[in-house]
Amino acid sequence: MTLRIAAFAGSLSSPSRTRALVEQAAGRTALRFGGTAVTYDLTDLQPSLGRAATLDDMDPTARGIVGDILSADALIVGSPVYKGSYAGLFKHLFDLIDPATLAGKPVLLTATGGGDKHALVIEHQLRPLFAFFEAAVLPTGVYAGGADFRDGQPAAPALLDRLDRAVTQFAPFVERRHAALSTAA
Numbered sequence: 510m511t512l513r514i515a516a517f518a519g520s521l522s523s524p525s526r527t528r529a530l531v532e533q534a535a536g537r538t539a540l541r542f543g544g545t546a547v548t549y550d551l552t553d554l555q556p557s558l559g560r561a562a563t564l565d566d567m568d569p570t571a572r573g574i575v576g577d578i579l580s581a582d583a584l585i586v587g588s589p590v591y592k593g594s595y596a597g598l599f600k601h602l603f604d605l606i607d608p609a610t611l612a613g614k615p616v617l618l619t620a621t622g623g624g625d626k627h628a629l630v631i632e633h634q635l636r637p638l639f640a641f642f643e644a645a646v647l648p649t650g651v652y653a654g655g656a657d658f659r660d661g662q663p664a665a666p667a668l669l670d671r672l673d674r675a676v677t678q679f680a681p682f683v684e685r686r687h688a689a690l691s692t693a694a
Contacts, residue, residue: 510690512544512683515581519588519599521551524661527621530653530672531587533663534617537676538583542683547581549574551598559598564605575602579610582686583679584644586635587619590627594634595620603638611642615682617675618650628652645682649675 516535518528528550535546551558557571564575578584588595618635620627631650639646651672657665663672 512539512542512583512686513581514538514544514546514583514585515578516546516548516585517578517587518548518550519586519596519602521555521596521598522589523552525550525589526653526655526658526661526663527587527589527619529658529662530619530621530651531585534585534587534619534651534672534676537672538585538617538679541676542679544582547577549578551596551602554602558602561605575606579606581614583682584611584614584616585619586616586639587621588630588635590620590622590630593627594630595638600638603642606642608642611639611644614644615647615679616644617647617679619652620650621653622655624654624656628654647675647678649678651675 514535516531518525518531520527532548535548539546553574554571557567561567564572588599616639618631620630620635631652636646653663653668657663657668663669
């Protein structure tokens with residue numbers, strides 16, 4: 510069974526540097542491990558997400574997207590930095606998710622901001638959020654500032670190197686998945 514990778518960008522902007530970064534990460538992960546990748550962002554869940562008190566309150570399309578994200582074998586999650594943290598609507602989505610759903614799931618964390626002063630958002634905001642869910646967060650997070658992009662795409666060599674290091678950290682999870690599938694067959 511092919512590895513399914515879901516990427517989620519917690520941004521309402523279009524175009525979005527956050528979406529470009531998670532798409533790049535998802536594409537590199539799919540290429541590295543022979544999987545398939547799909548990318549979503551907050552606009553794909555609107556207007557349903559903003560008025561939902563539970564996942565069941567979301568329209569069928571938005572619920573299907575959340576189901577696709579939660580059922581993926583690996584996740585890549587990113588948020589733009591707003592006032593030193595992730596976006597409120599991004600957090601609202603995760604407030605609606607049953608914590609057991611993400612337990613043990615490998616997650617690559619990414620974030621984007623205007624400059625380096627927000628680089629610790631992954632360590633101080635995103636990593637604790639996903640630790641609550643008991644997700645298997647990869648050791649390397651990927652933060653990108655405005656100078657790391659060219660024509661809206663991640664381009665800085667140091668950023669791309671860090672992204673490749675992070676993607677490689679999915680390897681133990683992919684190997685365990687393949688071993689489990691082989692045993693079950």
